[in-house]
Amino acid sequence: MTAAYRTSAAVRQPAPGVAGVSAAAVALGVFAAVRAGGALVLCAAAWWAGRSPLRVLGASWDSAWYLGIARHGYGRTQMWPGTGLVQSDHAFFPLYPALVRLAGGGEWAALLVAWTAAAVAAVGVYRVGELVAGRRTGVLLVALWAVLPHAVVLSLAYTEALLAALAAWSLYALLRGRWLGAxxxxxxxxxxxxxxxxxxxxxxxxxxxxxxxxxxxAPEVWAAGLLAPAGWLAYVAAVGVDRGDPAGYFAVQRDWGSRFDFGRATLDTLWRVLTGGPVALATTVTAVLLGAALLSAGLLLADRARASDRLAADRPEADRARPGPALPRSLPLPLPLPLLVYTAVLLVIAVGGAGYFESKPRFLLPAFPLLLPLAAAMARARPRSAVLVTAGLAGLSYGYGVYLLVIARMPP
Incomplete structure (x- = not known):
């Protein structure tokens, strides 16, 4: 079967015609309004602090590295005598700086690419949400994604928006059975x-x-399974060749302080937060957000397990060993297998990796399926309640973005 991807989870067929287009336009409009408001607040705060809004948006932290690659190619290193670290720009993958170079290579070009990707991502997030849980949930999923505490990154010259766009549309294509596109x-x-x-x-x-x-x-299924990791493997291999070490990319990451330690560093930091140790506000916020992400993941797993149990109970004994049709839409938000795998891998990388703890919510920003339980709950509430919750979260998101980039001057 190649016409549509089927799992034990309910996958809704998108609504045809004008209604589906209008709902996607509403989702994009909500996203654009929320993020434009956030960018204006950040610009005003930067101007008030005597900083260039363009520099804050287009050349903060990792953005400067991407601009350097776009303008001059790879080869820059940054030495830190106090720590002995030697940071290489090979830690940054090439697609975003290549697009920035094509767009002109400056701060405005970097922002144009990032903002365009964010808009494309918003529509893709809506489409996935609509397919899994319906139109209203899809719109609210986009709204919640736009007001996350680290959603300020979607207004910066960073790569999370581009990754989210590619991920959302790849997952959508996969759920529709378009294997090679995915x-x-x-x-x-x-x-x-x-x-x-x-x-x-x-x-x-x-x-x-x-x-x-x-x-x-089907040949396209086999081809998709083999092609999907080709981009990631190609860049890791290219860095290995450049450095004369097959594991060269991972050595670069270690020089940046990033490594996979199965969550030991994360647990150490969480323990300091829970025991009242001296930590920054951003550290506490990160701990809370990680806890919320793990709770949401647990809800998604429970929904999928409950849906599978109901499917088995509703089918004749002789048929239970055979794959069956999608579950009825009345079941409580079961997550399709591709979304489950995608979200789980992002969680494992974010929680299990050692590095700059306060950036972990940014690493989880593309993990939009984690917002599905909350979006579904809001879809069942009164519209006024959904609007008030979204507006309140937007205010908190704006304030936190200003705190990170203007007040604390911390990498998001």
């Missing part, structure tokens, strides 16, 4: 950020599931 977008996601491997994992695991469980023999 794999191509996954390969591009692998050229965008290290966490782009999560998109590749979603496509490859879905292909493996199709082959082993559904006994698919």
């Amino acid at each position: 794999a191509g977008l996954a390969a591009l996601a692998g050229l965008t950020r290290p966490t782009g491997v999560a998109v590749a994992a979603a496509v490859s695991v879905a292909a493996l599931h199709a082959v082993l469980v559904r006994r698919s023999r």
Whole structure:
């Protein structure tokens, strides 16, 4: 079967005609209004603090590295005598700076690429939400994504918006059975950020599931499973060749203080927060957000397990060993397998990796499926309540973005 991807989770068919287009336009409009407001607040705060708004938006922290690659190519290193660290720009994947270079290479070009990607991502997030849980939930999913505490990054010259755009549309294509399109977008996601491997994992695991469980023999399924990780593997291999070390990319990451320690550093920091140790506000906020992300992941897993149990109970004994149709839409938000894999990989990378703790919510920004339980709950509430919650969260998001970039001057 290649017409549409099927799992034990409910996948709604998108509404045809003008209504579906209008809902997507509403979602994009909400996103644009929220993020434009955030950018204006950040610009006003930067101007008030005597800083250039363009520099804050287009050349803060990692943005400066991307601009350097766009203008001059790879080869820059930054030495820190106090710590002995030697940071290389090979830590940054090439797709975003390549697009910035094509757009002109300056701060405005970097912002143009990032803002365009954010808009494309918003529509893709809506489409996935609509497909899984309906139109209203899809719109609210986009609204919640726009007001996350670290959503300020979607207004900066960073790569999270580009990764989210590629991920959302790859997952949407996968859920609609467009295997090669999903794999191509996954390969591009692998050229965008290290966490782009999560998109590749979603496509490859879905292909493996199709082959082993559904006994698919379609050539595009096999091709998708093999193509999806090609972008990520190609860049890691290229860095290895450049440095004369097959594990050269991972050595670069260690020089930046990033490594996978199975969550030990994360647990140490969480313990300091819980025991009242001296930590910054951003550290406490990060701890709360990680806890919320893990709680949401637990809800999604529970929904999927409950849906699977109900499907097995509703089918005849002789049929339970065979794959069946999608669950009725009345079931409580079961998560399709590709979204589950994608979200799980992002969570494992964010929680299990050591590095700058306060940036972990930024790493989870593309993990929009984590917002589905809250979006579904808001969809069942009165519209006024949903608007008030979104407005309140937007205010907190604006304030936190100003705190990070203007007051504390911390990398988001």
